[in-house]
Amino acid sequence: MNQLQKLLNEMGIVRQNSPGLFTLTPLGVRSLEKLVKIVDDELKYVGCQKLQLPILTAGNLWKTTGRWESTGSELLTIKDRHARDYVLSPTHEEAITDFVASLPQLTHKQLPLKLYQITSKFRDEIKPRFGLLRGREFTMKDLYTFDKTVEAAHETYDLICTAYNRIFQRLNVPFVKVVGSTGNIGGLSSHEYHFPSSIGEDDLKICSACNSGSNAEIATTDVCSKCGSPVKQTKGIEVAHTFLLGTKYSQILNALFSAEDGSRSVCQMGCYGIGISRILAASVEVLGTDSEIRWPKLIAPYSVCVVAPKGGSKEESAIQLAHFLANQIDQIQPFMQDVILDDRMTTTVGKKLMEAKRVGYPYIIVVGKKSSQPVPLVELHDLNQNTQNVYTVAELFDYLKQTVKN
Template sequence: MIPIQKNCKQLAKFYLGATGAAWELKCVSTVSSLFQPICLPPKDATLKKDEPTSKSQKLFSELGIVRQSSPGLFTLTPLGVRSLEKLVKIVDEELKNVGCQKLQLPILTAGNLWKKTGRWESTGLELLTVKDRHGRDYVLSPTHEEAITDLVAYLPQLTHKQLPLKLYQITSKFRDEIKPRFGLLRSREFTMKDLYTFDKTVETAQQTYELVCKAYDTIFQRLNTPFVKVAGSTGNIGGLSSHEYHFPSSIGEDDLRLCPFCHFGTNAELSPLDACTKCGSANMKATKGIEVAHTFLLGTKYSQVLNAFFSSDDGTRSVCQMGCYGIGISRILAASVEVLATDSEIRWPKLIAPYSVCVVAPKGGSKEESAIALAHFVASQIDQMKPFTQDVILDDRSTTTIGKKLIEAKRMGYPFIVVVGRKSMEQVPLVELYDLTKNTQNLFTVAQLFDYLKMSES
């Protein structure tokens, strides 16, 4: 065995010169210690032989990112949680940029609130409910219009100066799907971001609506995954108008109509015809989409029934104009992979890959064994580099070959894969960089590698 720690200190001196003095071999995540319950064949109790599956479901299950525990109920493994937390951070940032504030409502909402709005009845069998020991009804909330409106209704002296209010949370939601399928795309328990806004007038509510939509656009642009925004049906949520964000995909359960001329789009539920209702063009293009977000201009549907009022300048009380806005957080993990992956290899939106960089070390006992220390050093260095802080995983498994590790790293879709192999044994050690975001492959010196990675914003 190689004394990695000591070897690394020499390498540090070599590559970092005088600055290497302060260098330490920091703890990097390693594949050997990763809890990655790889699943072949999947333990998918609900999945009958001929039942359709989806790319993301298959790849997530096979690669140990998600694991089904019961029909429609999924565990996110450490890899899945990393992706989820990265996505949450992006959503937090963009919503805070437009003045939204994060809170946390209970998952259980009093049944009587749902009875007041009529949704206890209208939601049907999808609604999971529970009785407490005193026989009181609660809803395992699929959404929180009732809960948030009740909260705002009890605000002492809510005035027009405090509006608009923009309150959101990121929590678990429940829907008792008759047919849960496609893994995280249609599950019974899922992570959702739900935002609720309260405004003075229809006009300011419309402005708030546009502001939030702009934040949504930014979120999806940052994810760099093709998306369309279409007019949607308001359904059981209700309200004046709504828009849906979709990732176009053949596996999508919504039929969309997109106008190639004016770029207007609608859900086919709304306008099943071929002509564009906006520009009149006769050739709306049909496509399928996975809904990843939905915005509703609600009006006063909930605020009226639950008494969410504010007082104006002159003291008169008026009912709040509301909006509500969802983003399917866990669904986006699967939907983006659905769109970007090949049948056998995951491709993530770069910003939400579980790790940004995977460093592949040689197998123990191989000809390249002495380069193991270099791999540790390189991984540790990148892991302390600004855009990749604590975002590197080292494949240090001692009994697996470089070739097999490289294949697995590509299947996992780590955006940058660094192979420390045969070429690193040369006089001037070279490493290979696979940049999956550009689909390129380069031989670099270690210094060149660091420069290249620093240049590519994470």
């Protein structure tokens, strides 16, 4: 595990149970749920509906599609008491296609279907590493679409890609979209979304002129296929992947619909993944330092941390001010239910501040030596702007409200 992933563990965001398996603490769950909310919002905006499939998928479905054998040793499988095979699903193409095939009287009027879930997935990594970046159990958003024609499937694919662009733009972490391999999932074409990072496991070739690119494993030249300009090579952490599947799964698993002429036709499919837990770790890798976590502002565990004085210190009388600030800021949008108060009585202000910076709360308000004056002053550490300033209470509220407007 590298330094930043160790820091997630040290600061109580995650705890490693065993190689590749992690517990998300309440702080980690808050970040995860904030990210899920962003994904939910953008997918629902383009007409996607949320469901939840069983984590266990019948082994016979994977055998029917051929992936029981082709996936190899990374596929985690079990047998029940009746000796029936099941897959601890790393993805759910077989399960969702079987579900759609079971729908009674599916017609062209009901298409496209855009169905997604956010659940645990499993992969028997031979050597789990980099913390949440490559674990044996992980949280993934997987979306599956069903269309009536190839043309309609392309339109849906483009629509979902625009939603993906908005998700990553809202996170405000540098990202690139590149052409990728269809790999074991298969299909007609695919794209990958990466956070450029030196610890990334993928080599990418990006055009220096038009910014289009591809995974180096499928790139054949050092010249952009779109504009002919030179390409540069960089490394990236894959955080999302989209596939135009065609009829690879729907044909063999009989996901059919009634066409306008009354005939039975095969659904055209797409599948789209986002590594939810991986984004938590990857964003920290891109934004953080060796000693301090930095989050995309929208998914920090808490937006504001108020640091209260130590009990028994000269500033103890200002503890009440710290409680007042936390309560008042908690009533300002978008900070409602997003303020944490560090009121540990036996810990110094200095240590609390250091720990708050290491956790990476975007706004840290320190109620310290200057807070017991007739006109109390507080320190505001804005980690996004990398600034530290002293304000009166009124000036502090003005700063936070102005930040919201911007």
